[in-house]
Amino acid sequence: MTGNSTHRVVIVGGGFGGLMAAQKLAGSGLDITLIDRRNHHLFQPLLYQVATAALTTSDIAWPIRSLVRGKNDIKTLLGSVAGVDKEARQVILEDGARVPYDSLILATGARHAYFGHDEWEPNAPGLKTLEDATAIRRRLLLAFEQAEREPDEARRKALLTFVIIGAGPTGVELAGTIVELAEASLRGEFRNIRPEEARVVLIEAADRVLLNFVPELSAYALEALRKLGVEVELGHAVTEIDPSGVVYGGKRLETKTVIWAAGVQASPAAKWLGVESDRAGRVKVNPDLTVPGYPDIFVIGDTALALRADGRPVPGVGDAAKQGGKHAAATIKARVAGETPPTFVYKHAGDLATIGKRAAVIDFGWLKLKGFLAWWVWGVAHIYFLIGVKNRLFVSITWLLQLLSGRRSARLITQGDASGRWEHRP
Amino acid sequence: MTGNSTHRVVIVGGGFGGLMAAQKLAGSGLDITLIDRRNHHLFQPLLYQVATAALTTSDIAWPIRSLVRGKNDIKTLLGSVAGVDKEARQVILEDGARVPYDSLILATGARHAYFGHDEWEPNAPGLKTLEDATAIRRRLLLAFEQAEREPDEARRKALLTFVIIGAGPTGVELAGTIVELAEASLRGEFRNIRPEEARVVLIEAADRVLLNFVPELSAYALEALRKLGVEVELGHAVTEIDPSGVVYGGKRLETKTVIWAAGVQASPAAKWLGVESDRAGRVKVNPDLTVPGYPDIFVIGDTALALRADGRPVPGVGDAAKQGGKHAAATIKARVAGETPPTFVYKHAGDLATIGKRAAVIDFGWLKLKGFLAWWVWGVAHIYFLIGVKNRLFVSITWLLQLLSGRRSARLITQGDASGRWEHRP
Incomplete structure (x- = not known):
């Protein structure tokens, strides 16, 4: 929103992709604005553990502005995006406010989809x-x-x-x-x-x-x-x-x-931009994750359809969003510096899934694991990816106690009808 | 709900008073039913710390049925009370179900009140x-x-x-x-x-x-x-x-x-019973906490107006509710055993309040404390009153980290309008 000549980057979405982009851009002399309609970054891979009363909400969510606390070149805004004015280069918020950009990164994720139902x-x-x-x-x-x-x-x-x-x-x-x-x-x-x-x-x-x-x-x-x-x-x-x-x-x-x-639908980024999308609403992006015809606009993560060299799509996983964020940040920094931007090559780190608290499957490509050992690898990996010592400690202790006793600590029925009626149901 | 001759005690409310009554009655050969419209017991004295993002919800709340897990003579029901049929001796739930009792303990607490506004x-x-x-x-x-x-x-x-x-x-x-x-x-x-x-x-x-x-x-x-x-x-x-x-x-x-x-209003227990209440809606009870004319009905805690020997009311604090629950349980057990019930004498343990994280005031009557030492006494006392090793550990660590760094871990904006509009407001 400043009128000076510093290159302004606006990032929409504080998930894996947007947060990574912000962190990689910080300290480069740019004017960075990170917009999210939530105040928190969420570690989605463990969301099912909140849904099943194993973890509590604050175990897997952090205020976005606290994550970029020391980075004074990042401004965090709580706001919902309503559209993008591609010609004026402005993000339009729901309350009518306009946030001008020189480069824009849309990292707005996906919601579940019901295939027309x-x-x-x-x-x-x-x-x-x-x-x-x-x-x-x-x-x-x-x-x-x-x-x-x-x-x-x-x-x-x-x-x-x-x-x-x-x-x-x-x-x-x-x-x-x-x-x-x-x-x-x-x-x-x-x-x-x-x-x-x-x-x-x-x-x-x-x-x-x-x-x-x-x-x-x-x-x-x-x-x-x-x-x-x-x-x-x-x-x-x-x-x-x-x-x-x-x-x-x-x-x-x-x-x-x-x-x-059973399925997801991308955020309405394609609608904001007025560009082509696939059936799942994902914006079809160039190999460098920019929008065809708009090299100043990047779409990354679950809301983009990016194709790999062999024609397969980049999968909708957190790590792909992070890699996209890293790439967009590097490209913007290179352009501002007048250097050649890097090429985006998605590297698939692997897939992990747990089955209860005794088994998991892990496919790193070069290494396939299953069973109890895989479960431990999964657990350690996920604790590593949490942010902050306190959350790692609390989630570790919670999982250990559950492993030993089976007890769950977050079995709270809240925000519902206390009489026991179904909310949303007749 | 069983038709046998076991004395049936119904407790409504799983707060400090009701939970204490249930725990004291357990193992006495009675048929105990604990009804609450919430599934959790709440440690209200620390609720302000959840409101200010210091603690998370599951730090200060526990599923009621897990608290009485091993006590097979206690049945826990999630339900809202709509009334009491004093003649038929039945608690009427909102969905029309009726729960018969021989003794009834109403421990349904209070809400805030706006003095006619x-x-x-x-x-x-x-x-x-x-x-x-x-x-x-x-x-x-x-x-x-x-x-x-x-x-x-x-x-x-x-x-x-x-x-x-x-x-x-x-x-x-x-x-x-x-x-x-x-x-x-x-x-x-x-x-x-x-x-x-x-x-x-x-x-x-x-x-x-x-x-x-x-x-x-x-x-x-x-x-x-x-x-x-x-x-x-x-x-x-x-x-x-x-x-x-x-x-x-x-x-x-x-x-x-x-x-x-600024003020509280008792739960509608007086209305359910069709008996006299004071301006704050509290049921005026006998010195033994029973309802005048209904010796089988006890009202305890914030929803009762009980007078001490000197005419002063028993205060609306958690400890008074606990003492009431203990007394009601002892009275019912004595009656069933054909013994003389005890007399209720409220003992005021003391008052505590914190001012930020560096000062507190404590009035135990015989001991008055203020300042940083009082804050530590307050902290230790409150951790002691939490239930379970895990919650004590987590709250201790959270407070310690806050004392050192000032950071708060539960700064989540949830259930609100993501666009930043006020809920409930025009």
């Missing part, structure tokens, strides 16, 4: 924000509470049936953790129901779980899920979701709790 | 539940975010003015902590404002703060507050609260954030 959302919430996580936690815990008070057996069974749609990492991790919530954490605390008898059903349209892994690890994960007690239904697309159940493969399953982990 | 609530929220705390946290943090983006100086000043109404322990603790939030935690993180210039105004109708303490400690607390930078306005009742300010003593103060800590 938006009417399913109230009955099958997805998991992308802290509020999503506490809402799912409320539903899970309320289902057990209501089952305890339900005299009708069929309705009690429906309350104790939990359906997860989509067997990617989030779906697999949720399914495993819900079984453990019921079996280890809630066992022995109810008088009319046995929480360990809860059914957890994981429905996947493809013919295997964890499609992004090699088939061998998918097979192991399937076996580990079934051993935990998860009912895995492969090769069935869900065709109906209503307040009392789901239909898949022609079968109806009565359930009061459905979680959606 | 309920229209003030949207502009001056109170602090009694976890949701209240996260809502106040959101308002406090949003005010700084909005001030950072506000070009108009007068409006920026109003955004950076925080008003607390009522200088009891909650009001005093909030005022001191908000100053520290601004001065120690947010300092250096903004570019357009200086958070440490925020004004914190504490308004009290009486002529001193902390009325429940001896005047000497009130005077010390006043001095400590002023030293911290809190503007204390004594002897002024607030006469108007609207979305843009408050009026007290004929003066208008422009502010966007008002917190109400």
